[in-house]
Amino acid sequence: MLRSLSASCLASLLLTLGAPASADPAPAKTEGPAPAGAQPDSAAAAQADPSTPAPVTQPPAPPQTVRLLQGKLAIELPEGFNAAPLPPGDASEGTAGASGMLYTSNERRQVVVVSEAPLPGKLAAADDDKVFLQGAAQGYVTQQKQASAEYDVTAQDSLRSGSLGLQRINARGNYAGTPTLNTSLLAGSGPKLAVVQVISRADDVQSHQALVQEMLQRLPPPAPATRPAAPAARK
Numbered sequence: 001m002l003r004s005l006s007a008s009c010l011a012s013l014l015l016t017l018g019a020p021a022s023a024d025p026a027p028a029k030t031e032g033p034a035p036a037g038a039q040p041d042s043a044a045a046a047q048a049d050p051s052t053p054a055p056v057t058q059p060p061a062p063p064q065t066v067r068l069l070q071g072k073l074a075i076e077l078p079e080g081f082n083a084a085p086l087p088p089g090d091a092s093e094g095t096a097g098a099s100g101m102l103y104t105s106n107e108r109r110q111v112v113v114v115s116e117a118p119l120p121g122k123l124a125a126a127d128d129d130k131v132f133l134q135g136a137a138q139g140y141v142t143q144q145k146q147a148s149a150e151y152d153v154t155a156q157d158s159l160r161s162g163s164l165g166l167q168r169i170n171a172r173g174n175y176a177g178t179p180t181l182n183t184s185l186l187a188g189s190g191p192k193l194a195v196v197q198v199i200s201r202a203d204d205v206q207s208h209q210a211l212v213q214e215m216l217q218r219l220p221p222p223a224p225a226t227r228p229a230a231p232a233a234r235k
Helices: 007-017 041-048 130-147 205-217
Strands: 064-068 073-077 082-085 099-105 110-118 152-161 164-175 178-189 192-201
Touching: 007 110, 007 192, 064 099, 064 110, 064 192, 073 110, 073 192, 073 205, 110 205, 130 152, 130 164, 130 178, 178 205, 192 205
Parallel strands: none
Antiparallel strands: 064 073, 082 099, 099 110, 110 192, 152 164, 164 178, 178 192
16 A cells, blocks of 8 residues: 655665664774864864855755645645655555655654555545545554564544544654654545654654644644535425
């Protein structure tokens, strides 16, 4: 249904989350004290060539709105998340037609993965099909556990935004030795299933909950339930 992260995306995720480097750190210098009047290399270079421009600091990425399911699901991300496309789906892996984006924030050390995939067998889902969403959630959890045996669901519930039903899955996981917190939102409409994954370091529960709550608060409120029309009075 939905694919696991590719090697390049996983590398970007680990870099953002701050996974421990495999290489040993460089040994500390054992040189004696610098002579009087000595300057750091960078300062000396700047003094030697005052025309050298100072490094330019890039401003953080602006807030972004990610629209899925033909605009029925709109996720608003705060500033600081840099976007990169996920590799397209592969028919040999059963993911033909899947697409998505990877949003990373090195400052927050958080990752948001947004993906959309066609339903198998030309199926079509209603906007708030609870049976479909429960089945999709079960399949999603099974897939995550196949990708990582340490994936463990801690809570699951149902939400609504506008006329759209969502399944929220909270879990703990592990990416190449980095313990993580994972919150996934699943929604279906018509021939497609959308998944939004929020991934943070396991030791930063507060930041993870704050980002998820901020995203949920910006979702449109649930649409009022439609009631069947009352039968016309007999004359």
